[in-house]
Amino acid sequence: MSESVPAPRTSEAIIAAALDAHEAELIDVRRDLHAHPELSWSEHRTTELVAERLEKAGWRVARLAGTGLLADLGEGPRRVALRADLDALPVEDDVPDSWRSTVPGVAHACGHDVHTTAVLGAGLALAELQQTTGLPGAVRLIFQPAEEVMPGGALHLMSLGALDGVDRILGLHCDPGVDVGRVGLRSGALTSAADLLEVQLTGTGGHTSRPHLTGDLVFALAKVTTELPAVLSRRMDPRAGISVVWGRVAAGQAPNVIPRSGSVAGTVRILDSDAWNECEQVVREVVAELVAPYGVVARVNYQRGVPPVVNDEDSYAVLVEAVTAVLGERGIAAAAQSLGGEDFGWYLEQVPGAMIRLGVRTPGGPTYDLHQGDLRVDERALGVGARVLATAAHAALVTVR
Structure with missing residues (x-):
C-alpha cells in the first residue's frame, strides 16, 4: 500500500499557523510600543524595533532619514504595499495596565501601537509564506512617521519613493466601536478631508x-x-458635508477692556474632494465679509491637511475576500464614512488601495474613544489585523483586477 501524500498547505493555512506561532511575541511587541510611545518625527526607538525584527525574518529593510522605514520581500512585476503609522499623541495615558506609557504626557491614544504590530505580524506571516511556497510577487511594508500632524508623514515618504513600483496599498485603523473579530469595510469614501484653520483679529483696542x-x-x-x-x-x-468646529477661542483679559488682538482656531472637515479643493478660498472670502463692519483686521491661517480616504472598488473586493476567508461573512461590519482625517488618503491620490476598520472592542465591554487617554484595546485584534492584511496582500498579488 502506497503512502498517502499530504495535501499542500494553502497560503491561508500557512499565514494562520505563522501568526499562531507569533501570537505571544506580537502581544509583547504591542505592549512594549505602548509603554514607550514617541511623538511625530521622533519615532526612533519604534523604527529600530520594527527594523530589527523584520531583518531577522528576511525582509530587506531601508531605514529612512529621520524615522520610519520601508521593507521589501519577494520579486515580480506586481507589488502590493501595507502601511502602518508609528507615532503617538501628546496625551496623558490613563490606562491601568502594567504596560501603560512610561513617557509623561505621551500615549498611544489612537492605536498606532496596534497598527504597527499588526503590519509587523503580517510581515512575519508573509516571510513564512515566502520561505514555504514563495510569494507570487513583491510586498512592501511602509512604516510611516507623523500621521498625527498635518499634512502628515505620508507626503514625506512619498517624496522618498515609498510608492515607487507599488500597484496597490492597503492599511488599517483601530475602531473601538466594533467588536474584536469583526472588520469594518466600505467601498468609496471612508474618511473626510481635514484642514486646520486659525483666524487672528487685530484692532486698536479701547474701553x-x-x-x-x-x-x-x-x-x-x-x-x-x-x-x-x-x-x-x-x-x-x-x-x-462641511463641518467647522472650534477648539480654541482666545481674546482679552479684563472685562472692561476691548483687546487689541484675539483668535479662534479649529478644524475644517469635508466629505467631498471637489469641495475640499475650493473650501480655502471660500473661507477667506467669508471671514473678510464677516469682520468688515467692525473695524478690525482679519488674518486667516488655513493649512490644508489631508484628503479623504477613498477606497477603490477592486481593493475593497480584495479585502472582502480576505476578511471572509479569515473571519467568515459575519466578520464583515458595514463601515460608515466618518469626519475623521487620515493621511493614508495621500497615498490613495497616487495608487489604488483601501483601508479597513479593525474591531478592537471586547464584546460586551465598554466602548472607548480614539484620542483619549483611557483607550483600551482587545489584543486579540493584533492577530486578526495581521491575518487579514497578509491574506489580502497575497490575494492582491494573485488576483488580476
Whole structure:
C-alpha cells in the first residue's frame, strides 16, 4: 500500500499557523510600543524595533532619514504595499495596565501601537509564506512617521519613493466601536478631508464704554466663531458635508477692556474632494465679509491637511475576500464614512488601495474613544489585523483586477 501524500498547505493555512506561532511575541511587541510611545518625527526607538525584527525574518529593510522605514520581500512585476503609522499623541495615558506609557504626557491614544504590530505580524506571516511556497510577487511594508500632524508623514515618504513600483496599498485603523473579530469595510469614501484653520483679529483696542470709537474685536471674533460655520453651509454644496468646529477661542483679559488682538482656531472637515479643493478660498472670502463692519483686521491661517480616504472598488473586493476567508461573512461590519482625517488618503491620490476598520472592542465591554487617554484595546485584534492584511496582500498579488 502506497503512502498517502499530504495535501499542500494553502497560503491561508500557512499565514494562520505563522501568526499562531507569533501570537505571544506580537502581544509583547504591542505592549512594549505602548509603554514607550514617541511623538511625530521622533519615532526612533519604534523604527529600530520594527527594523530589527523584520531583518531577522528576511525582509530587506531601508531605514529612512529621520524615522520610519520601508521593507521589501519577494520579486515580480506586481507589488502590493501595507502601511502602518508609528507615532503617538501628546496625551496623558490613563490606562491601568502594567504596560501603560512610561513617557509623561505621551500615549498611544489612537492605536498606532496596534497598527504597527499588526503590519509587523503580517510581515512575519508573509516571510513564512515566502520561505514555504514563495510569494507570487513583491510586498512592501511602509512604516510611516507623523500621521498625527498635518499634512502628515505620508507626503514625506512619498517624496522618498515609498510608492515607487507599488500597484496597490492597503492599511488599517483601530475602531473601538466594533467588536474584536469583526472588520469594518466600505467601498468609496471612508474618511473626510481635514484642514486646520486659525483666524487672528487685530484692532486698536479701547474701553468697553466706547465701542463706537474702536473696533469691537471680541464682538467681531464672536461673529466669526458663530457665523462662519453657518455661512459656509449656504455658500458651499450641503452634500459636501462641511463641518467647522472650534477648539480654541482666545481674546482679552479684563472685562472692561476691548483687546487689541484675539483668535479662534479649529478644524475644517469635508466629505467631498471637489469641495475640499475650493473650501480655502471660500473661507477667506467669508471671514473678510464677516469682520468688515467692525473695524478690525482679519488674518486667516488655513493649512490644508489631508484628503479623504477613498477606497477603490477592486481593493475593497480584495479585502472582502480576505476578511471572509479569515473571519467568515459575519466578520464583515458595514463601515460608515466618518469626519475623521487620515493621511493614508495621500497615498490613495497616487495608487489604488483601501483601508479597513479593525474591531478592537471586547464584546460586551465598554466602548472607548480614539484620542483619549483611557483607550483600551482587545489584543486579540493584533492577530486578526495581521491575518487579514497578509491574506489580502497575497490575494492582491494573485488576483488580476
